Amino acid sequence: MITIKNLHATINGKEILKGLNLTVNAGEIHAIMGPNGAGKSTLASVLAGREDYEVTEGTVDFDGTDLLEMDTEDRAREGLFLAFQYPVEIPGVSNINFLRTAINEIREYKGKEAMSAKEFMAMVREKSALVELDPKLASRSVNEGFSGGEKKRNEIFQMAMLEPKLSILDETDSGLDIDALRIVANGVNTLKSDKNATIIITHYQRLLDHIIPDFVHVLYDGKIVKTGPKELALELEEKGYDWIKEEMAL
Amino acid sequence: MKIAMLEGLAPTSILLDEKELNSAQETLATNQLPTTRMEAWKYTRVAKLGKTKYVLSEDDTVSSIDTYKISSSATTFVFVNGHFSEELSSDEIPEGVSISPLSACMEGEIDSTNLVLEGELFNALNTAFLTDGILIDVDAKTTLEQPIQILHILKGEASLSNFKTIIHAGDFSKAEIIQGFFAEDADKAFANVTSEIRIGQNAFLTINKVQYEAENTSHISTEQVDQGKDSTFTINTITLNGGLVRNNLNIAVIGENCTTNLNGAYLLKGKQHIDNHTVVDHKVPNCNSNELYKGVIDESATAVFNGKVFVRKDAQKINAFQSNGNVLMSDNASVNSKPELEIYADDVKCSHGSTTGQLDEEAVFYLRARGLSEKSARKLMVSAFIGDVLDKIENEDVLNFTHKLLKDRFAWDFE
Ligand SMILES: Nc1ncnc2c1ncn2[C@@H]1O[C@H](COP(=O)(O)OP(=O)(O)OP(=O)(O)O)[C@@H](O)[C@H]1O
Ligand SMILES: [Mg+2]
Numbered sequence: 001m002i003t004i005k006n007l008h009a010t011i012n013g014k015e016i017l018k019g020l021n022l023t024v025n026a027g028e029i030h031a032i033m034g035p036n037g038a039g040k041s042t043l044a045s046v047l048a049g050r051e052d053y054e055v056t057e058g059t060v061d062f063d064g065t066d067l068l069e070m071d072t073e074d075r076a077r078e079g080l081f082l083a084f085q086y087p088v089e090i091p092g093v094s095n096i097n098f099l100r101t102a103i104n105e106i107r108e109y110k111g112k113e114a115m116s117a118k119e120f121m122a123m124v125r126e127k128s129a130l131v132e133l134d135p136k137l138a139s140r141s142v143n144e145g146f147s148g149g150e151k152k153r154n155e156i157f158q159m160a161m162l163e164p165k166l167s168i169l170d171e172t173d174s175g176l177d178i179d180a181l182r183i184v185a186n187g188v189n190t191l192k193s194d195k196n197a198t199i200i201i202t203h204y205q206r207l208l209d210h211i212i213p214d215f216v217h218v219l220y221d222g223k224i225v226k227t228g229p230k231e232l233a234l235e236l237e238e239k240g241y242d243w244i245k246e247e248m249a250l
Numbered sequence: 251m252k253i254a255m256l257e258g259l260a261p262t263s264i265l266l267d268e269k270e271l272n273s274a275q276e277t278l279a280t281n282q283l284p285t286t287r288m289e290a291w292k293y294t295r296v297a298k299l300g301k302t303k304y305v306l307s308e309d310d311t312v313s314s315i316d317t318y319k320i321s322s323s324a325t326t327f328v329f330v331n332g333h334f335s336e337e338l339s340s341d342e343i344p345e346g347v348s349i350s351p352l353s354a355c356m357e358g359e360i361d362s363t364n365l366v367l368e369g370e371l372f373n374a375l376n377t378a379f380l381t382d383g384i385l386i387d388v389d390a391k392t393t394l395e396q397p398i399q400i401l402h403i404l405k406g407e408a409s410l411s412n413f414k415t416i417i418h419a420g421d422f423s424k425a426e427i428i429q430g431f432f433a434e435d436a437d438k439a440f441a442n443v444t445s446e447i448r449i450g451q452n453a454f455l456t457i458n459k460v461q462y463e464a465e466n467t468s469h470i471s472t473e474q475v476d477q478g479k480d481s482t483f484t485i486n487t488i489t490l491n492g493g494l495v496r497n498n499l500n501i502a503v504i505g506e507n508c509t510t511n512l513n514g515a516y517l518l519k520g521k522q523h524i525d526n527h528t529v530v531d532h533k534v535p536n537c538n539s540n541e542l543y544k545g546v547i548d549e550s551a552t553a554v555f556n557g558k559v560f561v562r563k564d565a566q567k568i569n570a571f572q573s574n575g576n577v578l579m580s581d582n583a584s585v586n587s588k589p590e591l592e593i594y595a596d597d598v599k600c601s602h603g604s605t606t607g608q609l610d611e612e613a614v615f616y617l618r619a620r621g622l623s624e625k626s627a628r629k630l631m632v633s634a635f636i637g638d639v640l641d642k643i644e645n646e647d648v649l650n651f652t653h654k655l656l657k658d659r660f661a662w663d664f665e
Binding site: 073075077082088090098099103106109141 | 635637
């Protein structure tokens, strides 16, 4: 699905990603953990096409296309989805209005017919139920006045609406209470298929109790420095990252 | 002093008050065009108006008004270059209101003594060379079911229209006036417009004003409004085209318990320049005024907002709210925004604010990351921004017409 090779990226001349390699196949769930400032969100932003970052080296192949050559919207239209660590509030822009525009622009891009209002509303009902998002929130301004947890749920709602191939969830679990965590996990698990894949960026093992990853990676200082099975997450939570630093020094 | 643009213009034949005419002549004889050294004209250059050789065009008809009709149900009066077009206007006038072009008024019928002429060159020009205008007199205790629509079309090269609207809203009356200003093959034309509006006790008057002239036309208008007690006055000014546009809105709140709503939306591109100057003068206690102006300025266009609120001594218990927001869509776009409060009473609630910025790029990125094109993302954000003002327009026809113009001019479809 996605193959990242030797990715280097800078912001304001400062190198953040320093030769990152990662391959994710369809049907897989990958967790990325790592200390604050390691570059996890940077990776997510670079993949989504944020223009503040400059890719200085490396390649990213997304299902046979050169991801780095595409505009942000085309990446989304090709099936890349990023659940933001800090979802922005957009006063005056209604959640479902913009989603409808998004879905229809994606359909147009793929040469498909626009979705009817009826079909769309049925989908809104189905998907908001899936993530137990109050339908009133679905029609309000994007994230405006939402609580932290509501914002995260709204991200998963949008993911459910857009049915992406590859979802990157950047700390979607932070700020969620236990119930919300279960709901979000349930959403991700329900949407999981052998045709899509998920990258979960997290600091906590608890989300991974609900969403079982196939691989856990440690991102440290701009690189993936260790990859292991789901048990690695437990070990990281218990022992922190110092032992990895020591391992690396060897 | 002689002003070049006045040469060869024939004085008005409208039967205005003799004293008014004399005072207009006096102003024209003793004043020059405003310069940017004058505080009120600091950011708006009108020198080029003085250099244009205007003609009082006799061309008084257009082939169709279909594209200019803002409301299809309104009683419509059409003026081309300021001249009344009987054939394009409605022939039936609803009950409870008398409406007449000024050219059909007898001596003494036109009560136009509200306008400040002293030192106000454009008002004086309007008076001394008045082309025509309209007098609307809404009877007391009358509610007009349909709006009255005044369409003004500038046409031809260097045409000058001096146009005047007089509105008397009788006590306990309720009415809506739609004003549309358009241009048709109008090169360097100039609409110089005045309005004198008197709102009676407990009357409701709403004006929806849509300005959609051309990129090389000029438009200067002054609305002089007197609000009687317990009245509600609302004016929504939507400016979407016009090379140089200056709107002076002077509201004198002279009766207690009044509500005044001033809303404005302006979207500019090219080299357009739009200047909204508003004054709300709270002379008496217990009144509310709300002012919301928002602008989106693209390319090398410039906007000016100057909003003054006076709260006079003894005008206690005034709530005055004023806000101006601007979004700059390009590096060359600019805005000068100056909200001003002058308060001489102590028991008042007043607030004002002004913001100017770019669109939130984080939000644009967020929307694009969901699959929206950059253009759609910006469009959505602009529409959300300006939507606050458009939401104030209650008349669906005016709103739909505005959306259509936005689509025509900016290819923005806000549905
Ligand atoms: N505009 C910027 N200019 C300079 N440095 C920046 C800029 N933006 C981010 N950085 C730096 O990039 C590094 C990586 O940040 P990033 O947000 O990717 O970390 P992270 O792994 O997601 O951390 P966290 O766990 O706290 O979310 C940090 O050291 C951060 O300070
Ligand atoms: Mg992060």
